[in-house]
Amino acid sequence: LATFPNSIQREFRAALLHRLGLAAAGDEADAALAKAFVDFLTVTQAPFEQTFFDWRGGLASAARAKHSPSAAHYEAEAFTPLRAALAEHEPAPTARLDHPYFKGAAPCTMLIDEVEALWAAIAERDDWAPLYAKIAAIEEMRSAYE
Structure with missing residues (x-):
C-alpha cells in the first residue's frame, strides 16, 4: 500500500497525457501539467469534456480553443499556470489534430x-x-x- 499514491499519480499523469494527446516531457513537467489541469478545472469549473477537447495537442490547438464555448475560461488568470504547463509539452504523434472530429466546436458527450x-x-x-x-x-x- 505504501507505493499506491505514487502509482496512482503516475498512472493519472499518463492517462492525462494520453487524453490530451501530448508527449511526456519528464516527470517534473508532467506532474506540473497534471496539477495545473486539476487546479484549473477546480477553480473555474470549466466543462470537463470541453477542456480536454479544446486542448487536445496542447498549445497546437490554441486557435481552436480561442473559438470554444469555453474560451472565456482560457482568458482568465486561472489558466496561466496551465498554459505554461502546456507549453512544456509537444503534441504526441497520436494526437490526430487533423481528424474531422476536432474540427467541431464541441466534444461528443453522453450527459x-x-x-x-x-x-x-x-x-x-x-x-x-x-x-x-x-x-x-x-x-x-x-x-x-x-
Whole structure:
C-alpha cells in the first residue's frame, strides 16, 4: 500500500497525457501539467469534456480553443499556470489534430440530459434517428482517439 499514491499519480499523469494527446516531457513537467489541469478545472469549473477537447495537442490547438464555448475560461488568470504547463509539452504523434472530429466546436458527450432526450424521442415518437446520430458521433469520436 505504501507505493499506491505514487502509482496512482503516475498512472493519472499518463492517462492525462494520453487524453490530451501530448508527449511526456519528464516527470517534473508532467506532474506540473497534471496539477495545473486539476487546479484549473477546480477553480473555474470549466466543462470537463470541453477542456480536454479544446486542448487536445496542447498549445497546437490554441486557435481552436480561442473559438470554444469555453474560451472565456482560457482568458482568465486561472489558466496561466496551465498554459505554461502546456507549453512544456509537444503534441504526441497520436494526437490526430487533423481528424474531422476536432474540427467541431464541441466534444461528443453522453450527459444525462442528452440520454433523456434520446430516450424521449424513442419512447414518445418511436423516433430512433437521434440515437443513430449519437451512435455515429460516438464512432467518429472513437476513431479520433484510436
